[in-house]
Amino acid sequence: MSKELNLWLDDLLKDIKIIQFKRKNSRRVRIDIAPEALPALLELLQGRASYVHLSAITCVDWIEDNEFELVYHVWSYETNSLVSAHTRISREPGVYLSVYDLYTPAAFFERDIHEMFGVYFEGSPDMEKFILTEWNGPPPMRKDFDSEAFVNQTFNWEEYHPQWLKDIEAEGGGITTRPEDVR
Amino acid sequence: MPFSELLVELLLMPILAFVIGLVMVLMMRRIGARIQRRVGPPVLQPIYDIIKLYSKETQISHGLMHEIGIIMAVGGYIAAETLLPVPGLDGLADKGGAVTLAYMLMIPALGMALGVGQCANPNGSIGISRALTAMLAYDIPFILVIFGASYVYGTTNLAEMISIQQQQGVSSWGIVQMPILAITALLILPAIMGKHPFEIYVAPSEIATGPMVEMSGKFMGGLFVMQCFQLYTAGVIFTTLFLGGGVYWITFLPKIFLVVAIPMSVAYLFPRYRTEDVLRLMWKWPMLLGLIGLAVVMK
Amino acid sequence: MNELDKIPVRQEISVADGSAKRSNPLANVFDELVRFCQSRSMFMLHYCTGCGAIELPPAMTSRFDMERLGIQPMVTPRQADILLITGYVSVKTLKRIILTYEQMPSPKYVIGICSCTVNGGMYWQSYATAKVLREYIPVDIYIAGCMPRPEAVISGLRDLMGDIRSGRADNWKRYFQNYDYYLGNQQKLFGEDWQTPTDIIAEAEHYGLMTDQTLGEHTALLQKHQQPLEALEFSLGEKREKIQGENR
Numbered sequence: 001m002s003k004e005l006n007l008w009l010d011d012l013l014k015d016i017k018i019i020q021f022k023r024k025n026s027r028r029v030r031i032d033i034a035p036e037a038l039p040a041l042l043e044l045l046q047g048r049a050s051y052v053h054l055s056a057i058t059c060v061d062w063i064e065d066n067e068f069e070l071v072y073h074v075w076s077y078e079t080n081s082l083v084s085a086h087t088r089i090s091r092e093p094g095v096y097l098s099v100y101d102l103y104t105p106a107a108f109f110e111r112d113i114h115e116m117f118g119v120y121f122e123g124s125p126d127m128e129k130f131i132l133t134e135w136n137g138p139p140p141m142r143k144d145f146d147s148e149a150f151v152n153q154t155f156n157w158e159e160y161h162p163q164w165l166k167d168i169e170a171e172g173g174g175i176t177t178r179p180e181d182v183r
Numbered sequence: 184m185p186f187s188e189l190l191v192e193l194l195l196m197p198i199l200a201f202v203i204g205l206v207m208v209l210m211m212r213r214i215g216a217r218i219q220r221r222v223g224p225p226v227l228q229p230i231y232d233i234i235k236l237y238s239k240e241t242q243i244s245h246g247l248m249h250e251i252g253i254i255m256a257v258g259g260y261i262a263a264e265t266l267l268p269v270p271g272l273d274g275l276a277d278k279g280g281a282v283t284l285a286y287m288l289m290i291p292a293l294g295m296a297l298g299v300g301q302c303a304n305p306n307g308s309i310g311i312s313r314a315l316t317a318m319l320a321y322d323i324p325f326i327l328v329i330f331g332a333s334y335v336y337g338t339t340n341l342a343e344m345i346s347i348q349q350q351q352g353v354s355s356w357g358i359v360q361m362p363i364l365a366i367t368a369l370l371i372l373p374a375i376m377g378k379h380p381f382e383i384y385v386a387p388s389e390i391a392t393g394p395m396v397e398m399s400g401k402f403m404g405g406l407f408v409m410q411c412f413q414l415y416t417a418g419v420i421f422t423t424l425f426l427g428g429g430v431y432w433i434t435f436l437p438k439i440f441l442v443v444a445i446p447m448s449v450a451y452l453f454p455r456y457r458t459e460d461v462l463r464l465m466w467k468w469p470m471l472l473g474l475i476g477l478a479v480v481m482k
Numbered sequence: 483m484n485e486l487d488k489i490p491v492r493q494e495i496s497v498a499d500g501s502a503k504r505s506n507p508l509a510n511v512f513d514e515l516v517r518f519c520q521s522r523s524m525f526m527l528h529y530c531t532g533c534g535a536i537e538l539p540p541a542m543t544s545r546f547d548m549e550r551l552g553i554q555p556m557v558t559p560r561q562a563d564i565l566l567i568t569g570y571v572s573v574k575t576l577k578r579i580i581l582t583y584e585q586m587p588s589p590k591y592v593i594g595i596c597s598c599t600v601n602g603g604m605y606w607q608s609y610a611t612a613k614v615l616r617e618y619i620p621v622d623i624y625i626a627g628c629m630p631r632p633e634a635v636i637s638g639l640r641d642l643m644g645d646i647r648s649g650r651a652d653n654w655k656r657y658f659q660n661y662d663y664y665l666g667n668q669q670k671l672f673g674e675d676w677q678t679p680t681d682i683i684a685e686a687e688h689y690g691l692m693t694d695q696t697l698g699e700h701t702a703l704l705q706k707h708q709q710p711l712e713a714l715e716f717s718l719g720e721k722r723e724k725i726q727g728e729n730r
Contacts, residue, residue, distance in 0.1 A: 132610060134573045134672060140609055148607045154670075155613045158601040164488055179601070212549070221547040228552055231523035235563075238516040240689070241587030243560060306558075388528075391557045399560040399587045 035087045050078040057109035063143040098123035116141040200264040204411025218451045236404030252298015259290030260412035268342045280339030302397040310393020314384035320465035321374035327473035331364045345428030357425030363476030373446040375417045380453035418443040521646035527562035528555040532569020534596035541632040559585040570598035584680035594624040617667040620653035658686035662698030675707040
């Protein structure tokens with residue numbers, strides 16, 4: 001039964017013109033689709049093709065192309081396969097539509113992506129911070145945020161050069177990589 | 184007896200109870216450790232704990248009621264010790280009997296309830312409500328046991344019960360004359376001592392030790408002292424009613440340690456019952472057994 | 483191998499002075515007895531932050547039994563002596579650690595287990611972890627490792643017991659004596675309106691541990707922003723209905 005559903009899905013998706021479709025193996029399908037059409041595709045997959053479980057929504061920051069790539073992973077219990085729907089939205093402004101009305105767990109993933117990347121999802125019930133509640137800076141997962149530089153600027157480091165290390169260095173030994181050189 | 188002798192006895196009985204209770208607490212922790220295949224704490228560990236708690240420099244108190252609550256909790260047990268006859272010291276045993284003892288044993292829980300209510304910590308309030316419910320649960324079989332024992336011996340005076348059992352030999356011990364009531368008492372002994380499976384009022388990982396959540400420093404030391412008294416009192420009551428008490432310390436001490444060790448050995452194998460399950464359990468089996476035992480005894 | 487032998491197992495970071503001797507010899511004996519009992523009966527708070535907490539159950543269970551050293555886990559900060567910071571300290575956790583630390587009755591000891599508390603450890607490049615724990619609360623002993631084995635944890639605890647016996651483990655006084663420094667570091671992370679329910683300055687006055695470094699510019703900021711804390715709302719029924727109303 002599951003093999004028939006897979007074949008039917010491949011035929012259906014091949015016919016739709018505006019998407020690119022690639023089946024990686026019997027369990028993975030990759031779809032690249034324009035952002036305007038993604039919610040309709042998800043509704044089709046959920047309603048007609050038994051992909052009722054939203055596994056995750058992830059985000060990739062393509063800073064050279066000036067785009068965010070959103071990936072929606074949906075899983076079907078009947079065919080035991082995962083469909084990953086990739087779309088690209090422009091980085092400025094990072095705004096997209098929420099799929100909360102289709103999949104309720106999308107609220108959490110969208111909240112997480114909003115906190116980490118700054119992408120706003122219209123229609124999502126709650127866009128409040130919940131992981132980085134003490135964070136006041138820019139969205140930290142963006143590629144233009146340099147975490148190491150921020151850390152070196154904000155925090156102090158423990159400085160100690162104990163006597164036993166000085167003794168070892170006096171004899172010619174010592175640490176090969178000092179932490180100050182790496183930071 | 185002359186007043187000065189009475190005064191000496193009244194001072195000596197709680198002190199003895201405290202010392203024996205310390206050894207019982209150590210025994211409890213050692214038994215628990217051995218069941219869990221560990222070594223367990225060193226011999227003087229309860230003393231170290233109590234001295235450390237009393238030497239804390241910060242004392243957090245939530246008001247006068249909080250402190251009065253602790254004093255009532257420890258004081259109730261001290262008063263109960265003076266009513267428990269031990270070899271050589273009778274104290275006030277002939278003035279109050281088993282019934283007064285049963286009343287005295289409710290004062291510590293009520294005192295703690297007063298103190299914990301003042302703390303205004305929701306964990307404490309939940310814990311103390313569970314403790315009072317559990318006390319309600321075990322008090323009814325407890326009263327049945329005391330009633331049965333008083334009926335058999337014809338007196339509520341604990342000192343007289345001991346002398347009757349001692350004079351007439353082993354065949355007149357409570358455990359031979361009323362075995363069903365003895366089993367009932369053994370079933371509710373863990374509840375009196377506050378150990379598994381009736382340890383719901385402490386419940387360390389669920390409600391952060393319940394009533395003890397805001398007790399620190401000297402108050403906690405007082406509660407540790409109260410635990411010593413608690414184990415001692417439970418052991419001595421059972422021994423007095425069923426195992427013939429003792430005329431000499433050398434026969435009395437093994438009995439009370441045995442009585443306390445039996446629930447301890449079982450305690451560490453059990454998880455704890457929920458509060459409503461404790462109520463249901465206590466009002467089903469021990470009460471049934473108590474009523475049957477009473478019927479057998481009063482026939 | 484020769485150089486590895488030269489690295490001592492125990493390393494002092496800050497020099498602690500010994501305890502003051504009292505004039506009455508009986509008081510000295512009493513102090514020694516009290517310190518001995520404090521070292522042999524330590525209650526650790528069962529609140530272990532971060533991933534290093536996985537090394538505590540082995541130290542408590544039957545193979546490396548900690549109860550024979552007198553250490554038992556207690557569940558509330560009011561009853562505990564030792565606060566174990568195991569693992570990395572994110573900024574969110576650090577707030578709760580400071581709240582917990584201030585609620586514990588003194589004398590209290592902080593042990594920083596794992597290298598993340600020493601100098602950032604594995605997560606040193608992260609924007610959301612605190613690097614040096616010593617800047618926020620006074621730490622008595624660090625046990626380095628990632629994670630340290632239970633033998634190392636027990637060895638560190640025994641070192642702490644020795645410190646308590648000799649009277650050197652009085653870093654809890656340092657919190658009152660240098661409160662301005664600690665508060666400054668805390669305010670840098672949490673903002674200027676950071677306040678806790680515990681009144682540290684009044685406690686410092688009560689213990690007689692006020693120095694000229696207790697008050698300073700940061701405590702002035704604290705007093706400027708201090709508002710009376712209100713109790714949290716404690717409602718059970720209404721919130722659930724609100725969520726259900728939203729869904730339908």
